[in-house]
Amino acid sequence: MVARRSSKRGTIQEVARLAGVSPATVSRVLNNHPRTSPETRRRVLDAVAQLGYVPDHTARSLKTGNVGEIALAVPDIGNPVYVAIAKAVHEVAARRGWWLSLISTEGSQTEELRALRALAGNRIDGLIITSLTVSQAFLRALEPVQGRVVVIGRVPDETPVDNVRVESEVGAKLAVEHLIDLGCQRIGFINGVQGTVPSTSRIEGYRLGLASRGMEYDPKLVVESDFTIMGGYEAIDRLLEQAPDLDGVFAANDAMAIGVLRRLRERGIRVPHDVAVIGMDDIDLCRIATPTLSTVTLLAAERGRIAGELLLDRIEGRAQGEWQRVTVLPRLIVRESTSLLRVERVGPPHQDPNVGRQG
Amino acid sequence: MVARRSSKRGTIQEVARLAGVSPATVSRVLNNHPRTSPETRRRVLDAVAQLGYVPDHTARSLKTGNVGEIALAVPDIGNPVYVAIAKAVHEVAARRGWWLSLISTEGSQTEELRALRALAGNRIDGLIITSLTVSQAFLRALEPVQGRVVVIGRVPDETPVDNVRVESEVGAKLAVEHLIDLGCQRIGFINGVQGTVPSTSRIEGYRLGLASRGMEYDPKLVVESDFTIMGGYEAIDRLLEQAPDLDGVFAANDAMAIGVLRRLRERGIRVPHDVAVIGMDDIDLCRIATPTLSTVTLLAAERGRIAGELLLDRIEGRAQGEWQRVTVLPRLIVRESTSLLRVERVGPPHQDPNVGRQG
DNA sequence: CTGTTAGCGCTTTCAG
DNA sequence: CTGAAAGCGCTAACAG
Secondary structure: OOOOOOOOOOOHHHHHHHHOOOHHHHHHHHOOOOOOOHHHHHHHHHHHHHHOOOOOHHHHHHHHOOOOEEEEEEOOOOOHHHHHHHHHHHHHHHHOOOEEEEEEOOOOHHHHHHHHHHHHOOOOOEEEEEOOOOOHHHHHHHHHHOOOEEEEOOOOOOOOOEEEEEOHHHHHHHHHHHHHHOOOOOEEEEEOOOOOHHHHHHHHHHHHHHHHOOOOOOHHHEEEOOOOHHHHHHHHHHHHHHOOOOOEEEEOOHHHHHHHHHHHHHOOOOOOOOOEEEOOEOOHHHHOOOOOOEEEEOOHHHHHHHHHHHHHHHHOOOOOOOOOEEEEOOEEEOOHHHOOOOOOOOOOOOOOOOEEEEO | OOOOOOOOOOOHHHHHHHHOOOHHHHHHHHOOOOOOOHHHHHHHHHHHHHHOOOOOHHHHHHHHOOOOEEEEEEOOOOOHHHHHHHHHHHHHHHHOOOEEEEEEOOOOHHHHHHHHHHHHOOOOOEEEEEOOOOOHHHHHHHHHHOOOEEEEOOOOOOOOOEEEEEOHHHHHHHHHHHHHHOOOOOEEEEEOOOOOHHHHHHHHHHHHHHHHOOOOOOHHHEEEOOOOHHHHHHHHHHHHHHOOOOOEEEEOOHHHHHHHHHHHHHOOOOOOOOOEEEOOEOOHHHHOOOOOOEEEEOOHHHHHHHHHHHHHHHHOOOOOOOOOEEEEOOEEEOOHHHOOOOOOOOOOOOOOOOEEEEO
16 A cells, blocks of 8 residues: 655645645635634635645644544445444534545454444544444453444443443344234344344244243244345245244334235235244345335434433533443334234334333 | 534644643544554553544544545436446445545536535545536536546536446347337337436437437327326326327336326236336336346446446546546346246346447 | 664744 | 744664
């Protein structure tokens, strides 16, 4: 990696010389300081325009000690859930005058640590990061950047960061209970990659849901795959082989559920008549799928918005106190895939979110 | 916007003092200069570890004149086409040791100019930008940052930038010719928002396709909407009203085409038997849709890869010559929505791309 | 192989 | 209201 600053658009010195003032005055004009005479101001701005001068951001940052930029690091920008988070954070950042850049970590811990290091090295002022694994190394790397990072996803209680989380067990429980209340007796569960935080909480919610309605857990009803459409597509075949009497499926995310819908259609199995299907996340595709897909929203946009506010409150110095733990509560969204009437029973998502806040 | 550098992880001075060497030596060790004794090296690294020192990126950048970062600015990170471009650029950047950040301009020209200004102010070293409109203001803003920016999308010949483009007229023509060769006589066209560069080239390709097979252009067969699934969904109704004898539809992008498929299914119109449908872009959803969607790929990933290489070649100083104009050629991908046999006739996309290069 | 010195371009006291 | 001067933290000659 080699590079040299190519385009020299002039320095504040040259602007000062051209305007017949000192560099300090140019700086004051450009930063809208109160005490500058209109006449000087005009001369400076003329000179700036004439030279096409743009202040060097690097020098400015070194001097002032901040760069005016935050970043959002996500495992996969192709995932609609992270896109929703990104859009929400972007909205907050723009409104509050901050520059936001996105970093795609591709789920690699090395990349996550790199983002944290960028923060430590003052390449950015703040960071919102979503990690799938939350390793020890990751937690250790949070220490030195306290007060400038927000984690989306669960971290241990004592971790010195602001944190936004969602009770996804509760969400999984809601989904399973919904299927049972619909009359399903044999509910299959397609989980994502084992060992990740999301998959662990979903299987727990699945068990809780069964238990709450007095049904027994049957390992034959559970398969694992990855969190993609194709993952769901191939997993449902294995599931049906293990449990041909299946009458309901809970998929760990909407992408997998959509793969399930597609495969079931191919096999001539009617949804929801023969098998009811529910996913989790509430991505846009749910409303496009055939049949439209019931799901449990995990309020991605809402979490993004909150994370953005928390981070900026912190680095703008508005928030000084304890580390925040904000938890959002999932909500069931019923659509055709679990509705024998094939009627959408629910309004638009993401409104009136249930948000609980605790110290 | 207020912020102050919070976490002081120490300076190079402090490391030097602790290690009993000069700051210059610390700098040398950290930058892997050839001439450093193993002993000194060890002492320095110990001190670094002990303090948890991370070099200040801002100071380093100011001194060296580069920041090691490029950015990709796209109109909408929710659009799969831009995601494909982003992933490809990311891959190139990572391989060549550069940091990539994403900027979402939301299609706003202000945001585009802001990205260009960030480049001018050396916040980043290089920029890849995709603009839907390419206004005069935009072109003017390219001047001062020559040699550090690559535009994806057509720009006037004399524009002083490296440029990656796709012959989307040819793509649209291919799509229409394919429908005609299939036996379609009345081919509707659903275009995106009028006045944008993409929509202009698509309507032109549509006309070219008709002309090349000796068919006449009928304004009744054309409607406009926006480039979204819902846009296609509502547009097909209008189109069918204007032209009930429709037997083929070309949608200006896959998202719209998928909306069309959905609406046709609702109305009991069979695809491809009653109406054949083709889109453009080749997003992942094409393979998931029912029926699977024929399309014309515009090689988004390929364009992203090329743009990344061009930019880095330029700012690494490997490319010094004329401005590059790289043009990629669209390719037809036939799937069920235009296949009476309902057989996928084509291999995986994005391999063996046709790429033409000219001075 | 290592230390000294200068300075990247900007903002910000402190005088005036 | 404006100028002079200092210095943010780092790297890169240039000596030694």
